[in-house]
Amino acid sequence: MIVFFENKVVLITGASRGIGRAVALAFAREGAQLVLAARSAPRLDQVETEARTLGSQVLSVPTDVTSESDVAALVEAATRRFGRIDVLVNNAGIGKVGEIESEEFPDKVHQTLQASLFGMISVTRHVLPVFRQQGSGAIVNMSSVMGRKAFSRFGSYAIVMHAVSAFSDSLRQEVKGGGIGVSVIYPALTATDLLRDAEADEMPPPFRHMTPLTPEGVARAVVSAVRHGKRRVVLPRMANMLLLGEAFSPRIGDFIASALAQRPVTTFLGMSRGQTYHETLASRRST
Numbered sequence: 001m002i003v004f005f006e007n008k009v010v011l012i013t014g015a016s017r018g019i020g021r022a023v024a025l026a027f028a029r030e031g032a033q034l035v036l037a038a039r040s041a042p043r044l045d046q047v048e049t050e051a052r053t054l055g056s057q058v059l060s061v062p063t064d065v066t067s068e069s070d071v072a073a074l075v076e077a078a079t080r081r082f083g084r085i086d087v088l089v090n091n092a093g094i095g096k097v098g099e100i101e102s103e104e105f106p107d108k109v110h111q112t113l114q115a116s117l118f119g120m121i122s123v124t125r126h127v128l129p130v131f132r133q134q135g136s137g138a139i140v141n142m143s144s145v146m147g148r149k150a151f152s153r154f155g156s157y158a159i160v161m162h163a164v165s166a167f168s169d170s171l172r173q174e175v176k177g178g179g180i181g182v183s184v185i186y187p188a189l190t191a192t193d194l195l196r197d198a199e200a201d202e203m204p205p206p207f208r209h210m211t212p213l214t215p216e217g218v219a220r221a222v223v224s225a226v227r228h229g230k231r232r233v234v235l236p237r238m239a240n241m242l243l244l245g246e247a248f249s250p251r252i253g254d255f256i257a258s259a260l261a262q263r264p265v266t267t268f269l270g271m272s273r274g275q276t277y278h279e280t281l282a283s284r285r286s287t
């Protein structure tokens with residue numbers, strides 16, 4: 001059997017839990033060697049152990065992507081250990097819920113920009129010289145459906161996810177011809193700890209009844225995006241209806257966003273097939 005990612009070196013930020021952990025394990029199953037980055041060393045150790053069990057060689061580097069020196073040390077350690085980097089998955093990030101008129105809103109925008117956008121820019125700029133020298137590489141940037149259509153109460157996150165989308169769009173065109181591919185993943189609500197600090201009734205209205213995606217499902221999409229050189233992946237595909245409506249007219253986009261806040265609508269569209277986000281987190285905690 002030809003294993004596409006056999007011995008390829010995949011660097012994943014935000015690999016200590018959630019989508020990043022699932023991406024790491026998905027690439028480990030494909031035979032890749034891994035460089036795992038996040039701030040929490042103990043949680044990175046756990047993911048490293050899981051990936052090694054799957055047969056992967058793993059280097060974990062505790063890293064805060066908002067620190068230039070941490071990011072420089074991460075890329076240096078990766079190339080020293082493996083001699084190359086084939087895939088960069090820019091996944092580290094945070095998300096905060098709250099209205100634009102709330103006192104904390106500017107701070108939330110600032111914090112999210114630092115972790116989710118400037119971190120991504122920094123890691124990308126440190127990895128690009130390695131890709132340029134190799135004449136090859138693949139970059140996967142994690143955005144969100146919010147990176148193409150914002151919901152109320154999620155402005156700080158949506159601002160940054162739109163910026164991730166624009167950054168990726170510019171980057172893809174700038175590296176064209178250099179053997180470097182850029183994919184952007186736009187998942188809808190996913191069952192991770194990203195929004196665990198928000199109460200159920202504080203959530204953006206369309207999320208209240210929705211059944212979240214699984215991190216493993218998003219991870220499969222990441223692997224497939226690299227394998228097939230996809231520029232854009234929206235998850236679930238049904239979310240394209242929202243984006244199409246929004247592209248046609250913001251009135252239609254807003255109408256679809258309001259409709260998604262109604263349980264009968266999400267049920268009809270197959271988006272309320274199981275537990276809600278908070279029910280999923282609660283049942284995970286109780287097992």
Ligand SMILES: NC(=O)c1ccc[n+]([C@@H]2O[C@H](COP(=O)([O-])OP(=O)(O)OC[C@H]3O[C@@H](n4cnc5c(N)ncnc54)[C@H](OP(=O)(O)O)[C@@H]3O)[C@@H](O)[C@H]2O)c1
Nearest residue numbers: 014016018019038039040064065092093144189190192194
């Ligand atoms: N969950 C969703 O609904 C959803 C939907 C669409 C897109 N996304 C995107 O998916 C990505 C992963 O999020 P998730 O849902 O898996 O959330 P998560 O479970 O909260 O994981 C976030 C990851 O990012 C790391 N991280 C945060 N700040 C960091 C920093 N300054 N430096 C290094 N690592 C940092 C965290 O590790 P440490 O705390 O150990 O640093 C953790 O590994 C994010 O970019 C998010 O915007 C999530």
